[in-house]
Amino acid sequence: MSLATYRFEVPGDDFTRAGEASGSLKRSLKKIGFDPDIIRRVSIAMYEAEINMVIHANGGVIDVEVSPQKIDIWFRDKGPGIPDIDLAMQEGYSTAPDNVRSLGFGAGMGLPNIKKYTDEMKIDTEIGVGTTVYISVYAK
Amino acid sequence: MAKPFHSVTLDESKCKGCITCISRCPTGAIRVRNGKAKILSELCIDCGQCIRLCPHRAKKAVFDPFEVTNNFKYKIALPAPSLYGQINNLNDIDYVLTALKMMGFDDIFEVSKAAELISQATRKLMSENKLKKPIISSACPAVVRLIRVRFPELCDNVLPLLSPMETAARMAKDEAEKSTGLDRSDIGVFFISPCPAKVTDTKNPIGFDKSEVDGVLAISDIYPKLIGYMNKIDEPEQLASSGIIGVSWAGSGGEASALLNEKYLAADGIDEVIKVLEEIEDDKLSDLDFIELNACNGGCVGGVLTVENPYVARTRLQRLRKYLPVSKNHLQTDDIHSLDWSDDLEPAQVMKLSDDLETALQMMNEIDKIYNRLPMLDCGSCGAPSCRALAEDIVLGYANENDCVFQLREHIQSLARSISNLEGFIPAPFRETKNQEK
Missing domain, CATH: 1.10.15.40 (Electron transport complex subunit B, putative Fe-S cluster)
Structure with missing residues (x-):
């Protein structure tokens, strides 16, 4: 089975560059020729998770594995961790600071949207250590 | 399959193979081979960006010479509204239209007239709520081609209506057939164009089979002659028959504002257009109803076949519009769907590496x-x-x-x-x- 793997370092100090990793993956997925709907779902979920890493965790690392069957993505950060995952998953709940809200982020739809657009989603988090969000979108 | 026609072409004798054009082409359609730029036909969208960039003027737009009009008994000019913005101190469109007749045209059909009908048809289509939102304008042929090549999944969002140019061509021929009694094949309609993409759009139309436009003349080509005739006019003939809505189509935002709906966005310049298309693709603009995109800065007034700075041209149009009624042309309700495309917009599968x-x-x-x-x-x-x-x-x-x-x-x-x-x-x-x- 052939596999393409990608790693993206997401800088935490430059908010203006958030969203670049998902844009870059989108270009590759288009070239590979995935169904447009699959690409759209991956792009949106990845964009949301990437933005989350920048807003809440001072950046991190994204690992992507692309196979003909599915696209798996791991978002690993060394941020503060999520104290209450159920609360964080609620639509409209947000802890984003005011400075990013003024850019239109922080509507509390990040995690709910990631769940909505993916086939699998798992959050591993430890307070003070960091968070890993795993998502998978099935290609077939 | 025959190689598709492109207006944007290379003059090999002038090309130095300097690579200036290759990195700024929005579809990555140019390579330098054998010391010369080579345009990859299936990727080129005729936006004219490379014409603007080439320091050696080796990239050029192919258009028709004025002489093509001689092949027809009855000749009708279809001036794009961007033409009006090229002329300094103009306060009456009739001067431009009268000068066109003096150049040898038997009649004039303003493209801005047809634009007003397209605006009305778009409003009607939007109220029917059947189209995928946000609806993307199909008026800029370079943008429609860009979507086919780089954003194939957005093909369903493109407004399936004829362009004002094509609508004007059909209406002008219908009217002339009735008024002159001539055969349709004896009537020639000629678009006065601000850009090469419109030339391509008449040779390889998208959304329907065959264009009724018989030739495309460049604004920059007829401009000197036109100014000469304008200076000779004492009293212009009353020919102008479009309003603010039609004339405004020449600049970015004109088409969108005519929808009388505030949930729209208008972007111009190919780089900005691409950014907006990326955002639509990522579902970030789903709260908008309509997106107007123009490949050239400022809209059609920024086309590479114009002579004036696009922002100067737009300011002139604002002055010209001032004393016009909002709209002078209205569709009969039963004609609403006569402007629809006959064919679906098909994605061009040219970016994919393999079908498997x-x-x-x-x-x-x-x-x-x-x-x-x-x-x-x-x-x-x-x-x-x-x-x-x-x-x-x-x-x-x-x-x-x-x-x-x-x-x-x-x-x-x-x-x-x-x-x-x-x-x-x-x-x-x-x-x-x-x-x-x-």
């Missing part, structure tokens, strides 16, 4: 590997627009890794090291060796 996902993935893997070996300078010395494009070309069999001058230099260095190591090497017959017998 497994094969495409293997190729992508190979591309990524090669890309990581390249210097990532996007210098263009290899003739491809970027290191990534070179990596793709290599995997597709169109280029070689040694086309990268940095890779070539490394290979030569390593070869030189091998040669220098070998230089001190003495082959067995000439060197003293250990005894082989045990």
